Amino acid sequence: QLQLQESGPGLxxxxxxxxxxxxxxxxSISSSSYYWxxxxxxxxxxxxxxxxxxxxxSTYYNPSLKSRVTISVDTSKNQFSLKLSSxxxxxxxxxxxxxxxxxFMVVDYWGQGTLVTVSS
Amino acid sequence: xxxxxxxxxTLSLSPGERATLSCxxxxxxxxxxxxxxxxKPGQAPRLLIYGASSRATGIPxxxxxxxxxxxxxxxxxxxxxxxxxxxxxxxxxxxxxxxFGQGTKLEIK
Numbered sequence: 001q002l003q004l005q006e007s008g009p010g011l012x013x014x015x016x017x018x019x020x021x022x023x024x025x026x027x028s029i030s031s032s033s034y035y036w037x038x039x040x041x042x043x044x045x046x047x048x049x050x051x052x053x054x055x056x057x058s059t060y061y062n063p064s065l066k067s068r069v070t071i072s073v074d075t076s077k078n079q080f081s082l083k084l085s086s087x088x089x090x091x092x093x094x095x096x097x098x099x100x101x102x103x104f105m106v107v108d109y110w111g112q113g114t115l116v117t118v119s120s
Numbered sequence: 121x122x123x124x125x126x127x128x129x130t131l132s133l134s135p136g137e138r139a140t141l142s143c144x145x146x147x148x149x150x151x152x153x154x155x156x157x158x159x160k161p162g163q164a165p166r167l168l169i170y171g172a173s174s175r176a177t178g179i180p181x182x183x184x185x186x187x188x189x190x191x192x193x194x195x196x197x198x199x200x201x202x203x204x205x206x207x208x209x210x211x212x213x214x215x216x217x218x219x220f221g222q223g224t225k226l227e228i229k
Contacts, residue, residue, distance in 0.1 A: 100218075101170075107210075
């Protein structure tokens with residue numbers, strides 16, 4: 001059974017960089033059938049796709065966040081990571097890592113999510 | 121950028137009733153790339169429908185999806201207590217970009 005687990009600080013100061021890692025178990029991140037991505041959800045609000053990465057390292061970002069986002073992959077550790085720079089309170093959200101199936105471009109597996117609060 | 125608008129924002133129904141949720145796109149969407157998710161409080165979303173009308177693995181047949189172009193519908197034929205949740209539609213477009221609707225909350229009347 002595939003599992004995704006987010007890890008990283010739950011509190012980040014304004015103007016600093018948010019860093020999260022997703023560890024994938026029960027499956028290989030090097031599968032050609034999937035992308036791996038990050039999606040966030042501010043408290044009480046809807047879902048926002050942040051970006052995705054292929055095992056080869058090709059990346060795709062939400063245009064609204066592109067200038068601040070970097071997603072990377074480490075196939076040797078079966079992990080992928082998110083960096084979001086210059087954070088503000090508006091970046092406070094539950095951050096989910098996810099597997100995105102190429103066939104229908106849907107999120108078929110989600111991590112449990114991790115709340116990241118931006119506050120001084 | 122394609123915008124997905126879901127209606128109604130909140131739907132109040134009783135167990136056993138039929139629920140019809142709408143997702144309207146600002147421009148035509150490929151049916152292959154329209155999906156629906158269910159989210160319960162404190163949980164990650166769960167994939168219900170992909171390709172506009174195909175049920176994901178393990179999803180009961182009371183859930184069905186339909187539509188094409190700019191208008192898509194999620195129907196729950198007979199509501200069970202566990203179906204009360206928030207539902208999101210999602211589309212994949214060129215660029216590539218994933219877009220979600222703002223959600224419909226299905227609450228017990």
